[in-house]
Amino acid sequence: MTCIVCNAQLSDGLSDWHRTCRRCAYEGAALASAINHAETQALINEDAREVALRALRQQNFRKIVALARQHAAPEARSLLDVGSAHGWFLDAACEQFEAHGIEPDEAMARRSAARGRTPRVGFFPQVLEPGERFDVIVFNDVIEHIVDIRAALRDCHDRLPTGGILVLNLPSSSGLFYRLSKLMARLGLRGPFDRLWQVGLPSPHVHYFAPENLAKLVESEGFALRHHGELPVVSADGLWQRLNMVGKVNPLYAALQYVVIRAVVMPLAKLFPSDIMVCIFNKR
Numbered sequence: 001m002t003c004i005v006c007n008a009q010l011s012d013g014l015s016d017w018h019r020t021c022r023r024c025a026y027e028g029a030a031l032a033s034a035i036n037h038a039e040t041q042a043l044i045n046e047d048a049r050e051v052a053l054r055a056l057r058q059q060n061f062r063k064i065v066a067l068a069r070q071h072a073a074p075e076a077r078s079l080l081d082v083g084s085a086h087g088w089f090l091d092a093a094c095e096q097f098e099a100h101g102i103e104p105d106e107a108m109a110r111r112s113a114a115r116g117r118t119p120r121v122g123f124f125p126q127v128l129e130p131g132e133r134f135d136v137i138v139f140n141d142v143i144e145h146i147v148d149i150r151a152a153l154r155d156c157h158d159r160l161p162t163g164g165i166l167v168l169n170l171p172s173s174s175g176l177f178y179r180l181s182k183l184m185a186r187l188g189l190r191g192p193f194d195r196l197w198q199v200g201l202p203s204p205h206v207h208y209f210a211p212e213n214l215a216k217l218v219e220s221e222g223f224a225l226r227h228h229g230e231l232p233v234v235s236a237d238g239l240w241q242r243l244n245m246v247g248k249v250n251p252l253y254a255a256l257q258y259v260v261i262r263a264v265v266m267p268l269a270k271l272f273p274s275d276i277m278v279c280i281f282n283k284r
Contacts, residue, residue: 175275
């Protein structure tokens with residue numbers, strides 16, 4: 001029960017599975033993955049999720065590809081997308097790189113293949129060939145789901161050449177939505193907080209980082225921070241589907257959330273740090 005960033009003792013958080021570090025503000029969760037379990041997969045309406053996420057993800061992915069091209073060496077060609085999901089990032093990346101994908105969720109891999117993007121089905125790095133290397137490795141909304149994150153970072157270090165880049169796109173604990181969810185949880189309204197941690201879903205979050213503690217963790221595994229930026233976390237396009245894509249949702253509650261997010265939270269969010277950060281590291 002020590003912090004994976006600074007080794008301080010973790011303190012009890014807002015749930016029996018939630019822990020926080022008072023020294024560096026890292027947050028962790030004792031939540032189990034259930035990827036490829038039919039009963040948890042059935043909780044998500046994948047058609048609604050695709051509609052909900054597609055426009056914003058595609059917009060953000062184009063920005064990330066441009067950043068990767070900017071920070072990678074001129075001769076960099078090969079790119080690995082770990083957790084390639086629908087294949088949207090591969091669509092954008094193939095315009096600049098020789099792009100490869102890995103996807104552990106078998107149902108998601110089939111959806112990607114139906115669109116013409118065929119990832120290797122399995123987990124990083126086990127599904128890779130021995131000694132296989134890439135100029136760029138990308139984790140889009142993935143690294144926060146990996147329990148042994150230090151081992152994953154070491155594997156990335158082994159699979160990159162010196163100067164190769166690691167791109168991490170993940171939620172930020174500094175964001176307005178996450179801060180509001182914690183406030184609501186303290187007031188007894190746990191739904192938004194549990195939803196952001198993806199409690200009960202096939203692949204829950206097990207880490208939440210701020211920019212500072214993330215950089216400290218990754219740099220301790222042989223990388224150097226080269227870029228930190230933010231990406232938009234929500235848009236009006238697909239918001240309704242996003243509120244209704246998991247489980248059985250009360251339509252009145254969903255409508256109330258929709259109105260509050262559109263009228264209050266989205267304008268307010270422009271004044272605060274985003275809930276999504278993108279960080280680029282070079283292998284030292």
